[in-house]
Amino acid sequence: MNTNRTVVSRRSRPAKEPLSHELIVQTAYRLLKDEGMSGMSMRKVAKALDTGPSSLYVYVKNLQELSAFVLDHGMGELRYPDGAGVPWQERLFDVLTAYLHLLFEHPGLAELALTTLPMGEHSLRLTETILSALAEGGIRTTAAAWGVDLILFYVSSVAFEHVSWKKQGTDQLASIKASYQSADPARYPQITALGETLFSGDTSTQDRFRWGLQVILQGILQTQNEKGAEHHERQNGS
Amino acid sequence: MNTNRTVVSRRSRPAKEPLSHELIVQTAYRLLKDEGMSGMSMRKVAKALDTGPSSLYVYVKNLQELSAFVLDHGMGELRYPDGAGVPWQERLFDVLTAYLHLLFEHPGLAELALTTLPMGEHSLRLTETILSALAEGGIRTTAAAWGVDLILFYVSSVAFEHVSWKKQGTDQLASIKASYQSADPARYPQITALGETLFSGDTSTQDRFRWGLQVILQGILQTQNEKGAEHHERQNGS
DNA sequence: TCACATGAACGAACACCGTTCGTCAATCTG
DNA sequence: CAGATTGACGAACGGTGTTCGTTCATGTGA
Numbered sequence: 115m116n117t118n119r120t121v122v123s124r125r126s127r128p129a130k131e132p133l134s135h136e137l138i139v140q141t142a143y144r145l146l147k148d149e150g151m152s153g154m155s156m157r158k159v160a161k162a163l164d165t166g167p168s169s170l171y172v173y174v175k176n177l178q179e180l181s182a183f184v185l186d187h188g189m190g191e192l193r194y195p196d197g198a199g200v201p202w203q204e205r206l207f208d209v210l211t212a213y214l215h216l217l218f219e220h221p222g223l224a225e226l227a228l229t230t231l232p233m234g235e236h237s238l239r240l241t242e243t244i245l246s247a248l249a250e251g252g253i254r255t256t257a258a259a260w261g262v263d264l265i266l267f268y269v270s271s272v273a274f275e276h277v278s279w280k281k282q283g284t285d286q287l288a289s290i291k292a293s294y295q296s297a298d299p300a301r302y303p304q305i306t307a308l309g310e311t312l313f314s315g316d317t318s319t320q321d322r323f324r325w326g327l328q329v330i331l332q333g334i335l336q337t338q339n340e341k342g343a344e345h346h347e348r349q350n351g352s
Numbered sequence: 353m354n355t356n357r358t359v360v361s362r363r364s365r366p367a368k369e370p371l372s373h374e375l376i377v378q379t380a381y382r383l384l385k386d387e388g389m390s391g392m393s394m395r396k397v398a399k400a401l402d403t404g405p406s407s408l409y410v411y412v413k414n415l416q417e418l419s420a421f422v423l424d425h426g427m428g429e430l431r432y433p434d435g436a437g438v439p440w441q442e443r444l445f446d447v448l449t450a451y452l453h454l455l456f457e458h459p460g461l462a463e464l465a466l467t468t469l470p471m472g473e474h475s476l477r478l479t480e481t482i483l484s485a486l487a488e489g490g491i492r493t494t495a496a497a498w499g500v501d502l503i504l505f506y507v508s509s510v511a512f513e514h515v516s517w518k519k520q521g522t523d524q525l526a527s528i529k530a531s532y533q534s535a536d537p538a539r540y541p542q543i544t545a546l547g548e549t550l551f552s553g554d555t556s557t558q559d560r561f562r563w564g565l566q567v568i569l570q571g572i573l574q575t576q577n578e579k580g581a582e583h584h585e586r587q588n589g590s
Numbered sequence: 591t592c593a594c595a596t597g598a599a600c601g602a603a604c605a606c607c608g609t610t611c612g613t614c615a616a617t618c619t620g
Numbered sequence: 621c622a623g624a625t626t627g628a629c630g631a632a633c634g635g636t637g638t639t640c641g642t643t644c645a646t647g648t649g650a
Binding site: 393394395405406414 | 639640
């Protein structure tokens with residue numbers, strides 16, 4: 115029963131597709147969506163493809179690289195809003211909101227986005243879209259390059275914080291909250307004064323996201339102008 | 353040889369301190385510093401303390417909680433610059449630069465900072481320091497609460513990106529670079545136009561860090577004023 | 591003084607993980 | 621038709637976090 119084991123296996127699953135880069139990435143993405151980040155292990159992907167883990171290493175260098183491809187694959191699900199006739203800031207906000215929602219829908223993707231730089235054309239498209247909006251706003255060269263990085267990191271971090279709070283669900287979070295709220299008012303007056311406000315992030319995610327984006331965009335515009343005027347950025351009082 | 357095993361063990365290591373929360377955190381932090389994030393596993397910490405992994409669970413709920421304590425412990429090494437007579441923006445920049453350098457020195461800490469919210473008094477102190485600088489700049493309430501979050505996340509992300517690029521050293525990075533630089537100019541004109549500029553982050557870390565901070569601060573000030581105007585309650589003392 | 595209760599310490603095990611190695615079999619090449 | 625190539629894969633290595641049941645030293649009450 116061992117000599118023709120492979121043949122039997124093939125016979126029992128004749129429709130089994132041959133392994134490929136695409137198939138592996140798709141399967142990994144499905145697992146990531148269904149079971150979160152811990153569902154996307156080499157072994158589980160292999161099992162889902164009815165093979166052993168070592169088979170994957172022909173098409174993918176390691177887990178990190180697979181993650182990069184999966185992240186990009188996920189970005190392929192992003193539906194770009196119609197930006198015709200929309201001012202650049204609004205357009206940027208719309209596409210980033212769509213991206214944020216995508217990360218919200220698939221928490222595993224949010225975790226990935228924070229620690230992995232995607233590999234593939236879909237991430238290129240998102241970058242290009244952001245850059246072109248920035249360019250329309252007069253933001254170019256270094257400011258644009260650093261800006262797109264800052265913006266993408268911002269979206270990822272908001273998404274990650276969101277799903278992270280959901281996941282460890284009032285577990286760790288409660289004790290951290292407690293330690294902030296029972297802080298010695300003498301030593302930590304500012305923290306004490308803020309009180310609940312420090313944790314208002316989860317309740318008003320929408321407002322907060324918009325605020326952060328506004329901050330970054332306004333900041334880039336402002337800082338860019340300063341740089342154009344003079345090179346030393348330290349501003350003395352008078 | 354089994355009946356008095358413990359006694360013998362105690363005799364051979366008479367100076368062995370009893371386990372405690374503090375001792376565990378200190379040991380974990382030392383391992384994190386010496387061997388990076390993968391050096392701080394429950395098993396390795398236990399081995400360093402000459403015990404088994406299960407012993408740690410008396411003082412620490414799980415690895416995530418230990419990480420939160422270790423991160424805070426590391427923040428205790430932050431040396432706060434003397435801020436007397438220094439304008440608030442400069443003061444903020446100085447303390448955040450010190451924090452960034454701390455994260456640079458201990459790459460494991462940077463990895464932790466991105467995915468873990470610290471538990472302990474040292475993180476309280478840093479938050480308080482930032483909040484008080486912001487307050488001096490007229491940034492309060494919601495803007496301050498969201499701002500401190502944004503700022504800390506920014507520092508962590510810069511540090512993480514820095515150590516992350518160092519670690520996977522031109523491995524994945526090279527192919528990502530290549531895919532950006534060989535992007536179809538017709539479809540991705542902005543990316544093509546930027547060229548090398550997109551990857552200028554690692555060479556000019558200092559400038560970039562300062563730029564990002566400037567962006568965030570200017571952005572908060574600007575955005576706050578807008579909101580203040582809407583709500584008819586301007587309170588900036590200019 | 592002595593029995594008991596408490597809880598820290600711990601060994602072993604469970605169910606995983608990423609990755610490597612050697613081998614088999616099918617396909618393509620000459 | 622022989623040989624080289626290469627996808628596929630089983631097995632194993634050396635880890636991982638966490639749980640469970642037990643031992644044993646210590647402090648407490650009788």
